[in-house]
Amino acid sequence: MKRWAFVVPFVFLACALAAGICGAAPAEDLERRIGELEKEIEESVKSGRGLSTELMEELAKAVEELLKGEKDREESDGKEPGDGWTEVPFTGTITVSRSLSGSAMMKEAGEGGKAPLPGKKDWRWSGRKESGGSPSSDQEGSSSWSGNSSAFLSAMITGSEPIPDGEGHVIGYQPVGYVTGRVTERENFRAKHVSITSHYSHSAREEHAFSSENIDGWCRLTVNPKEGRYALSFPSIYLGDGTGETVMAYSGPDLRLEEREPWHGLGPVDWIPSEPDRETLRYSPGSGVVAGSFTYALPPGGIDMDLIRRGLGSFPPELSGLKGELLSGYSGLAEEFSGAAGKTPGMYSGTWTVTWSLNIGNVPVRVELEPVGDYENWMPELIWGVGNFVRVRAKIVEPAGQAGKIRFSLEDVSREPGVCLNFPFVDREEAPDLVISEMSGSGLNIAEDGQSAVTLDEVNEAEIVIQAKDFGARGKLSATAVVQAGGKEMEVRAVLKRTGEHWVTLPQDENGNGIADCWEKVRGIWPCAADSDDDGEPEGKAPGDGLSAYEEYRGFFVKGRHGRLDPNTKDLFVYDPDGLAEKAGFGRVTGLAVHYVEPEEGRCTGTDDRPRTVNFRSGFSHLVDQHCLWIKKDTLPEPDPFNWGACEGPPEIGPPRTADRYVLVYADQIRADLERTVGENRPELTNALAQRGLRPDAAWFEGQVAGAVAMTAIHEACHGLGISHHYRSLRETLPKGADVEKAIMALDISPSTGQMSCVMRYTRDWGKHPRLTFRAESETLDILRGRPWPNTLCDTLDDCRGQMVVSDRETGHIF
Known part of the structure; x- marks a missing residue:
């Protein structure tokens, strides 16, 4: 397993920051060699060979040599005795923070997809955040990756002690104080039947006291009062002596494993010291205050290798770079799934922010x-x-x-x-x-x-x-x-x-995502990205329910009471004025967290303003307008035997946005069909029920009607979640041919096939095709004889459970 998949961007970034911050043109031979090494490393990663230790060591050596030359040149350019620059005592704070997040969806290539690269699996990455809507319709299966990484360094300078030379002259100052650092990282990989989560958390604190025998140059402030300029070096901290752990949890059909390992893989939290640009760092000598702030944003899509080769010259000199490598044990697995070279799931976007507020002298x-x-x-x-x-x-x-x-x-x-x-x-x-x-x-x-x-x-x-x-x-x-x-x-x-x-x-909110840390920790998702949508239960076609982690935290009103949601379980909102789905146990059958709302709470009032949208007061970290299902009783304009319900919409079936305004259940037609079936078969039913100690009286009949209505309500609502009829098992029972396939899609052929307890199985056969002579049978009569009404979703050949899609960002089943 290649353990470097997530490391590559950070290694390159640290080197590039170091080169860019210094801001001077490197020697021509070093520039050429660094470019060659980076190209070799990139090709090595793309080919699946991983990182070469020798190449990385050579690259680090070249960058170190480049930095040394730049530092020597800078020291010779300024701050010579008598040039107006002097080191001063100071107090105050310096903080540096980094916040990164990323998200991607792997889509299994359909028949029309591109051929995989040599040695790669037939998967490709597509950006979820950049899509702005639904993925392409060729998506038949998908997996997701999301990651969130935050780091924070804070230096508190409480005073400065003079450093004397052998004759008692002050030659500098030793800042006194402490530095704290913390890093939290969480990455999730979800595929069908597989879930892997890595959670890393670590923190440390370093005290810096004065010692005449061991001068500690952990940070330094020099000023030029005449010109009103200053130069500041930034502190760093090593986390290896602190506390923390890495937790990796694997979950699959035959495997549930949690590993707790001691801290490893991130170190140090290293803000590379750099010489700030003295032209931009200015202060008012009369105030005695030195303060500044800078934020750099890394754009979405990861790191541009061409930009790295140019040395990232646009990086501001104030910025120091955080180096951090999380050696996630499952990164190689994600690498193998990714398929497309250059799109490994280490592509984060985010910000680095540096701030300082200092007072010259011992305040x-x-x-x-x-x-x-x-x-x-x-x-x-x-x-x-x-x-x-x-x-x-x-x-x-x-x-x-x-x-x-x-x-x-x-x-x-x-x-x-x-x-x-x-x-x-x-x-x-x-x-x-x-x-x-x-x-x-x-x-x-x-x-x-x-x-x-x-x-x-x-x-x-x-x-x-x-x-x-x-x-x-x-x-x-x-x-x-x-x-x-x-x-x-x-x-x-x-x-x-x-x-x-x-x-x-x-x-x-230590990770700066706008969500209370206590809520994240109770739900087991700390730290997460505010716009993550990783709900994994129940499994289905794709993870997520269309609501970001922040939206689930902010919560909803359901029947007049506010509640926050569970970011680990997919949520579905349903307006069910007749109680059809709730009485049928819709949540139990699907495994979803189903919330039955009032009409205003789900925009089910007849308005044309974002109808059925449940998150209509969204703002921060909004992913998509997520829709509820509106399930209601209705009456057919004229009798239509065994037409018990409907969930109409476009050629796409599911997710909820695709359904028409109503999911309809024709309860009167159900009752009429059962009354007729019982009347036509009463002697047979009486004998069959007598063997079970039952009789076809009024109470029994109402129970049958309730069972049929419940099955129909769930069946039709599941169409709104992308679940189709049992077409796979149906095709196994029929002869092949374009005319048969067309008849299947036109519902001219629909024998009962597949798992009998599944609500998506038809309970009555019919066929109108000249090549087929199968004998139509009514499973409704079998159920009335004593077999239970279907009340599950199958996970066998037709895999109805695996078709389920809740998030309105995803694509359902296309006909």
């Missing part, structure tokens, strides 16, 4: 943020329309007794439509989903929009109350204190003690 003031109460388990809720609360405190901890005016600010607050995915029923003006509540107390001046507040007096600490206005509310809270210290007024940003960040995420 003796420290302000901390601290959530109060059960913050780790807090999720936004609305109880009888009133949002719940979370409290946050800001306190000036150093020096003791220091007071100042404390200001709180909400940032990056969501403005989702409505309050959840299907409420309210009418449009309303969008407003911030988090506000500072008046319950915070009288000592605060709260802004009219509820997004900021400041203490009226100078205080040592202050506490505010944040109120939720949406079940998916998300945002950040920061605080600053304006104090008098060192003979001058200064504004000090509060830090979250646990991480060193300048904000508290609401709710707690």
